[in-house]
Structure formats: structure tokens, C-alpha cells
Amino acid sequence: MKIKKRMRLFAIGISLSMLLLILRLADIQLIHTESFSDRKINLIEESVSQRTQEVMIDDGRGRFVDRNKNALVQNQEAKLVLFPFLNKVEWPVTKLSEILNVSSMKIQNLLKTADKPLLLGADQGFKLTDSMMNQINKLEIPGVFAIYQQTKISHHTAGHIIGITGENAELLRAQYPEKKNLSSKTQLGITGLQKAFDEFLLPDAETKLLYHVDGDGNPLFGINVKYIADANPFYPVSIKTTIDSALQDKMDEIMNRYNVKKGGLVLLDVETSEVLAMVSKPNLNRSDPDTFSNQMLTAIAPGSVFKTVIAAAGIESGVGSDKKYDCSLNMYGENNGEQDEGILNVERSFAKSCNYAFTSMANELMKEDRNVVETFAWKLGLTEKAGWSGPVYHYDKFMQFPEEKNPSIWGEKTDKGSVRAIAQTAIGQKNVRVTPLSVANMMAAIARGGQKKQVKIVDSILYKNGTTMFKFPENEQAGDSISPYTASKLQHLLRLVVTDGEGTGRRFQTLPIEVSGKSGTAETGKGTVHKWFAGYFPSKNPKYALAVVEMDTTSPQSVANSIFYDAANELAQLENASTR
Incomplete structure (x- = not known):
């Protein structure tokens, strides 16, 4: 009798443990997939990010320009994008090197050590003209792109005017509960005009290049790179300041x-x-709150x-x-x-x-x-x-x-x-x-x-x-x-x-x-x-x-x-x- 009772209790214990495990899995996979734990982690986004490599071309947040429409924070910079899988396939590197006037060896050496997409611009010795970019893209080589990327100006003096942004998933949901499409990693304005005009600056969609990889970093669905872009002619907006x-x-x-x-x-x-x-x-200095005022x-x-x-x-x-x-x-x-x-x-x-x-x-x-x-x-x-x-x-x-x-x-x-x-x-x-x-x-x-x-x-x-x-x-x-x-x-x-x-x-x-x-x-x-x-x-x-x-x-x-x-x-x- 005692043995049967112990076995029954043991079985109940295992069943309860299994039930708790199932409930936990349901919570993770079905209930709180977009706001897991106190940190409000979006598990779907995290899962996708582990299986993709991407190049952010434009995060979709609005811009700031001066009274003459000159960029205050971000500029468009010509970049050559090379995806790492090019190391594992045959591709016409010689044609690319001829357009760039850069040796094939230099390009291949850069790719050898790459574990994520390379972005090569003037700082790396790849100064691209509009003509060169058109020729590169006409080659239609999978994994090779010439793009204009939104990049931050290395030094801009209007720091306190423009202000800073940061991630805060909890505040994002509280402040904009109706905007369900926004990623938990969406930047919010913390100070300055970034804060004042935050609702107008929120991204409508991102523009990026991405491809899926397996655990070893190999292409999961062939070597097709997706170009995800927003075709909205109205967004992102620009905040035209009065600054000269x-x-x-x-x-x-x-x-x-x-x-x-x-x-x-x-x-x-x-x-x-x-x-x-x-x-x-x-x-x-964004790392020193005492400088924010x-x-x-x-x-x-x-x-x-x-x-x-x-x-x-x-x-x-x-x-x-x-x-x-x-x-x-x-x-x-x-x-x-x-x-x-x-x-x-x-x-x-x-x-x-x-x-x-x-x-x-x-x-x-x-x-x-x-x-x-x-x-x-x-x-x-x-x-x-x-x-x-x-x-x-x-x-x-x-x-x-x-x-x-x-x-x-x-x-x-x-x-x-x-x-x-x-x-x-x-x-x-x-x-x-x-x-x-x-x-x-x-x-x-x-x-x-x-x-x-x-x-x-x-x-x-x-x-x-x-x-x-x-x-x-x-x-x-x-x-x-x-x-x-x-x-x-x-x-x-x-x-x-x-x-x-x-x-x-x-x-x-x-x-x-x-x-x-x-x-x-x-x-x-x-x-x-x-x-x-x-x-x-x-x-x-x-x-x-x-x-x-x-x-x-x-x-x-x-x-x-x-x-x-x-x-x-x-x-x-x-x-x-x-x-x-």
C-alpha cells in the first residue's frame, strides 16, 4: 500500500511538473510572446533576429534639417554591402573590382574574416560615385549591393537642440498603445526636439537588407537577400528647424x-x-545624465x-x-x-x-x-x-x-x-x-x-x-x-x-x-x-x-x-x- 501511495504521489508530482512546464511554454509561445518578463522582451523579434543577418539602411525615424534643409543629424552615405555567404559561392568578384578600381584580393580578404554583412564606404577606401553604384547594382550579384545608408553625422553641434533617443519598450507601449506595429526596439525621444516631436518622428517602417541563416551562419533559404522597404511617399517626415x-x-x-x-x-x-x-x-553626453539639461x-x-x-x-x-x-x-x-x-x-x-x-x-x-x-x-x-x-x-x-x-x-x-x-x-x-x-x-x-x-x-x-x-x-x-x-x-x-x-x-x-x-x-x-x-x-x-x-x-x-x-x-x- 505504501509503495502504491508513493507511486501515486510521484505520478501526481510529475504530472503537476509537466502541467507547469506546459503552462510556462504556453506563456512563452502563445500568451506573452511580445512582452515577456518584466523587461517586456519581444520573443518573436528576438527569435527572428537570431536567425537573420541584416543591414539597416534606414530605421525610418524622422530627420532634422536646418533652415536651408541641410541635414543636422543624419546624412546619406554611399556604401557597398557584401554578405558573408559570398565566401562560400562562386561570384564575379573581378567585375566588381574593375568598377571599384580595387583589387579582387582586397575584397576577398575582407570577406574571409566577415561573420556579418560588410558595409564599405569612403572610410574603408571604397569611395562610390552614383555611376559606380548604378554599375554595381546592374550586375545583380546576389549578396552585393550599392546603397545609400542613413548614417549619423560624426560631429554635430546642435546636440542639446536635437536631443537624444533611446529604447524603452515599456514606455513605448504606455505612450503609444495604439501603435501595435512598432518594434520594442523602436527609438523614443528622451530630450530636446527628439522628445518634443517624438510622435511625428516615429518610424512607419524600416528599410533594410536581410537574409536568413542557420546555426553555423550559412544561408537558410539559398542566397536570396530580401530588400524590405517602405514605399510610403509621406514618411519619414523631416523637422525643418530655424537653425542656421x-x-x-x-x-x-x-x-x-x-x-x-x-x-x-x-x-x-x-x-x-x-x-x-x-x-x-x-x-x-548620452552616458552622463548631468549633461542632458x-x-x-x-x-x-x-x-x-x-x-x-x-x-x-x-x-x-x-x-x-x-x-x-x-x-x-x-x-x-x-x-x-x-x-x-x-x-x-x-x-x-x-x-x-x-x-x-x-x-x-x-x-x-x-x-x-x-x-x-x-x-x-x-x-x-x-x-x-x-x-x-x-x-x-x-x-x-x-x-x-x-x-x-x-x-x-x-x-x-x-x-x-x-x-x-x-x-x-x-x-x-x-x-x-x-x-x-x-x-x-x-x-x-x-x-x-x-x-x-x-x-x-x-x-x-x-x-x-x-x-x-x-x-x-x-x-x-x-x-x-x-x-x-x-x-x-x-x-x-x-x-x-x-x-x-x-x-x-x-x-x-x-x-x-x-x-x-x-x-x-x-x-x-x-x-x-x-x-x-x-x-x-x-x-x-x-x-x-x-x-x-x-x-x-x-x-x-x-x-x-x-x-x-x-x-x-x-x-x-x-x-x-x-x-x-
Whole structure:
């Protein structure tokens, strides 16, 4: 009896084990074939990939081009593709070598060690012309192809603008549950425009060459190589940015020249508030998340650049330019012996960046209107995000700069009743935080006569065939703006910063182009400062607005002014060359 009972229990145990094994196999092969385990592995894809060798010609993700439709991230590169099975068959290698003007021996030696398809281009000594590619493909040799492959540009300077992509199968399914056809290896946008325009950039289909192999790597179904391509004339799309590649490269070169560790610049077209170039340091490194942030979209203290807001409030409130301030006093009206500027009127106070003049003015104005500072910051576009936003298809509020941080002016409500807090706010300290993007846009608005516009960095989305899918219109920033009269007075003050013999921007007098602008130094409370210079040029017929900032520096010398100088000089040379 005991033996029978043990045998019965043993049989039940085996049956249960078999049942569990069958259930596990069913789970793997029938139920969770496309999302196996916590890692959401697609077992079908993995199985196919083990039995195929392929050459990716184009992953199908959308492209980025500059304002002149030059590629920003990817280029088409001519490549010769040779599949490894050519080692095991007779094929007319001599005909190929004659077209390429490369020895048959070199081609065969490359194939001997190949365990996957070879892609040979100019870097390997195989420089293919269109004529050569046509001749190669006319030979119709199985396993030999001349193709144009989408390849990443080895060095592109618009790293933070474009951003990076990565694989995340779980996020892919959560974000796009309706797109069942997407491979789990589909790239998703992580930062920058890749993230902002991700849904438009998703691939419709891949273009690739592939053939099936057995366990030893031999052709499984003969030597037929399949060409899988998407015939859709509309996809992938191209995101046409407003960036000028030549200017972007030049601005990046200037930033590198001064070895800026943290900071950057924003160059805008004054007429449209379109981004022509944007550089953020440190450089984007996809293996270091600390470099992912675009510093030009980060809200930081602007220092004395913010005096432009107080000046605008003073102008519209009737503070006369002849009003005098004792600039031997510090920002709180104390004579601590650190200042020795004497008695200055409003204009010279702005040119020399006298703190006491603007802290006094702010306190006086706030006695009449407690909201005057934020009102004029709003009129100059500093209290809202500067980047383009608006309806795009099913998006009610699509944002071209989703990573742009919110600005701030005040902290505690009690600050508005504190003379010292008002003083610190008036010179762009305390809780004042604005982005370099919005500062550049403020300068563009002043240069335009006060008209506020949202900043664009993408002009349009283009179908594969070149037609327009969506055109981003020029959007004005919401709310009131400064009057043309106030804008004219601010233009005068910004120019005095340069033309005054003791102005903080007097160095720019030696430029071959007239510059208007404002400097700023903001203490961070960490023993470092942010050094700014922001403005526009040419002063009389403004074309460019530029904001430069070196962040968290301990250096007493500001390289922000030097970068602004070199950038303006380069643009002046380009302007002169274009008019010859």
C-alpha cells in the first residue's frame, strides 16, 4: 500500500511538473510572446533576429534639417554591402573590382574574416560615385549591393537642440498603445526636439537588407537577400528647424574657444524671434545624465540685465532721465566705501549699472503700485515661457520647448513690503529667475519696438516628398507689451551702455558693427556668479538678438563679454561679405 501511495504521489508530482512546464511554454509561445518578463522582451523579434543577418539602411525615424534643409543629424552615405555567404559561392568578384578600381584580393580578404554583412564606404577606401553604384547594382550579384545608408553625422553641434533617443519598450507601449506595429526596439525621444516631436518622428517602417541563416551562419533559404522597404511617399517626415548650420557651428566654436564649463548662448532673428543658433555647455553626453539639461532653457538669476525691466517701469511711470542718484551708496542706500561713482542721472546710472539708482527707483515705484515690477517683466515677456506653444492637430498646446523652465519674480508675499527684498529683486537677485532664451527674446522685442513674440526653433514639419505637413505660424506672446515710446527709450539706454566712456559695454565700441545691450552679474549664494551680456545688433537696423551667460563661475573676468564680442564680430563679417 505504501509503495502504491508513493507511486501515486510521484505520478501526481510529475504530472503537476509537466502541467507547469506546459503552462510556462504556453506563456512563452502563445500568451506573452511580445512582452515577456518584466523587461517586456519581444520573443518573436528576438527569435527572428537570431536567425537573420541584416543591414539597416534606414530605421525610418524622422530627420532634422536646418533652415536651408541641410541635414543636422543624419546624412546619406554611399556604401557597398557584401554578405558573408559570398565566401562560400562562386561570384564575379573581378567585375566588381574593375568598377571599384580595387583589387579582387582586397575584397576577398575582407570577406574571409566577415561573420556579418560588410558595409564599405569612403572610410574603408571604397569611395562610390552614383555611376559606380548604378554599375554595381546592374550586375545583380546576389549578396552585393550599392546603397545609400542613413548614417549619423560624426560631429554635430546642435546636440542639446536635437536631443537624444533611446529604447524603452515599456514606455513605448504606455505612450503609444495604439501603435501595435512598432518594434520594442523602436527609438523614443528622451530630450530636446527628439522628445518634443517624438510622435511625428516615429518610424512607419524600416528599410533594410536581410537574409536568413542557420546555426553555423550559412544561408537558410539559398542566397536570396530580401530588400524590405517602405514605399510610403509621406514618411519619414523631416523637422525643418530655424537653425542656421553655419552660424550654429561658428557659435559653438566661439564657446569652445573660451572653454566655458557651464553656460551658453542664444542667437535670435530679431524680426521673427526664430532661433538661429543655441549652444549649451557642458556638451551633451548620452552616458552622463548631468549633461542632458539645456542650460539656455534653465531659469537663473539675471543680475543687472533685469534693470532693463525697472528702467521700462520708470520710463512709463514718468521718471525723468535727468533725475539724479548718489551712486556712491550701495544698493541699500548705505555708504560702505565700496562704491565711488558719484552723482549720476538715470541714463548714466544704466550705462554704468549703478545699483542704488535702480533699487531706489524700484522702491519708489512700488509705493505707487505694488505690482509694478512683475507688470513690466510681463510686458517684456519675462513672466511666461518664451518658447512657441499652440494647437497642432490633436494637441491643444503643443510646445516646441517642453523642457523650458518656468520663470519667477517674487518669492514670499512679504518681500513686496521689504525695502531690502525689493532692492535685491530690482537688480535681478533674490527670487528673480529667467531663462537665457527669454532674455534674448526680451532684447529682440525691444529691438522690434516693443512687439512680443514667442520663440520658434521649428519652422515646419515636411513630408518625405517635400510637401508641408504643418507650418508653425508666428505667435505673439500673450498680454500687453511696452509702448513704442518706452521701447525707443530703452533702445537709447542699451546703446549708452556701449557708447558711454565708462559704460559696462564700452569694449564693444571697437566692433565693426553697432551694438546695444546690458551686462549682468548675479550672485548664486554658492560663492559663484552668473556673468551675462545680452543685447542686439546692428543698433540702428537690428537683425540679431544675442544673450550670452557663463554660469557658476568664480573668475573675476567675464568671458560672457568676450564671447558676445566675438559672436558680433563674426556676424558683422558675414553681413559685410553678403553685401559685397
